[in-house]
Amino acid sequence: MDINVDGSSESSQQQKSHYILPSDSRETGRLNLQHRLIVKAFDGKLVSAPLTFKSGDRVLESGAGSGIWTLEFWKEYSQKNIHLDIECIDISRDQFPSQVPSSVHFSLRSILDVPLEWSDQFTFVHQRLLVAALPRPLWHKALHQIYRVLKPGGWLELVESHAKIRKFAVGPNSKNLALISDRMFESKDFVGDTEVYLPPVMREMGFVDVHCEGRDVPISNSRSVVDDDGLDRVQIWYDLWKGFKGSVLAGGGYGIVSSEEEYESLLLGCKDEWNNSTEAYTSYWTIIARKPE
Template sequence: MGHAISTCMEFTFDHSSSASTLPDQEEPPKSVFTNSDSIEEIMYLHHVVLKHYWGQNYVSPVVLSSDNETKPKQVLDLGCVTGLWTVEMASISPTTNFVGVNPFSIFPKSAPSNVSFYQQNILNGLQFDDNSFDFIHERLSLSDFTKKQWEDTVLHEIVRVCKPGGWIELLESDACICDKGKVLRRIGRSCKKLFLSKGLVPNLGQFLQTLLRSNPQLTDVHYIENDMPLGKRHGKFGELAVRDLMLSWNAIKIPLSQIMGIAPEHFEAILEAFINEVNVQDLYWRTYRVIARKKTLDEMNERL
């Protein structure tokens, strides 16, 4: 496409099952992003683009490392995939213990000593005790869970393993990343139809905000939006964000082409049109964070 950008991959990954794995584990959840050859680059781009435009790796009011504390913080990176966030955070917070969980074994071959990776499927229940983690981080699971799974299992498990007074932070985007640009609108609306056909939640931001607010164990729920500009007019990271989106769409081009009513080989032309559009129009990728605090035992008792 004449749009190649070097991303300087910083990690190599282990595709074997060497990470801790549960016996007799059920098949991992089905994602619309199935077996993409570009998964490692996509995850890398997610990480660097989101960190740049948000300016930080998390926004919750959590102090992860302190030399004055006798007991280290415990952090869960849920759906860590290739573990980039987990490893980076562990490197800068050496007195905090980090646990990365993912249903697929594509973890880094090496990591700091304060990191552990486990191959687990949250839909089977997380294999951790109640009240285990001070901070739970999750990002970009838009294509991973249906509405019913979020309501019946995923949030329940997240809240269960979070310590009283601990924080939960979900970083997500919607299927329609913005409602501007003729081509971008077409892709976004097609993604929305595809997600709905799979029982997924295309407008995950509003859904998660409502879901967290309705949970009686959670308080201090905040919703924060961040519109990340796209295209070469916004420098290297504007271009990297475009590449991230194109690789992600290309990973679902077969079902997306069916929704659009075009042959998969014609999807390349759609991406070319998007490149032309994004470099002349003011387009953006809307992301958001939903954060919440689990109530302390005293706060829970006040309700009784």
């Protein structure tokens, strides 16, 4: 395993200061389950960009977390006898896997400040779920860095959740949670509609072939809380908001809750509403774009 622990750059600390979810084993488990939901939503595909990989291609995963996407991606292409060199970066090493293939390298880095020697090196850059990590100005900086490290003709794929239209607000508790979410995003200048905001920015930077595709994913369904894939969708969504607890309380509860106990009670009320609703959804989007030849 190759892990670079030099992550003390100003940009790394800047990005880390904005990230509002924990980086612990509980969150790792939730992210891994969420990964399964996202892949299933996009027809079982790990990559939506129209790419044909060949051995020796370099791939960068930004916000790699536990590495679950990379490890499945590496395995898929290794079984085709296509051997890729994959760099995985994140602002925390707490979720990095303990064992990885020799051609997969993890490093403690921010997408805001990747090495100069990576310029024009990568055939593909994959980044997922930084909607609650990058305020509006930092998205511009991150996209500039990604454009720089892509090879001419290389592709970027962003996978983000929609966080502006709150399709999970199906009762009084979840409507209050939506208010908390809106106020928290506004206070931190997060972009709730990345699929609307980012494509024009990407085109201005020089990206071409920019394309967005969305999927609605039910939080629960009429048959059972546990879907036929074995995933307890309500629990995954509940655990996400439990992870936001520290940020919500640091924001004074955003005028909705005033204590940890009130927030916990609100989440339990939301859980009941989601368990008994067929209308609660979340949305995921892929945004793909190419660096011109």
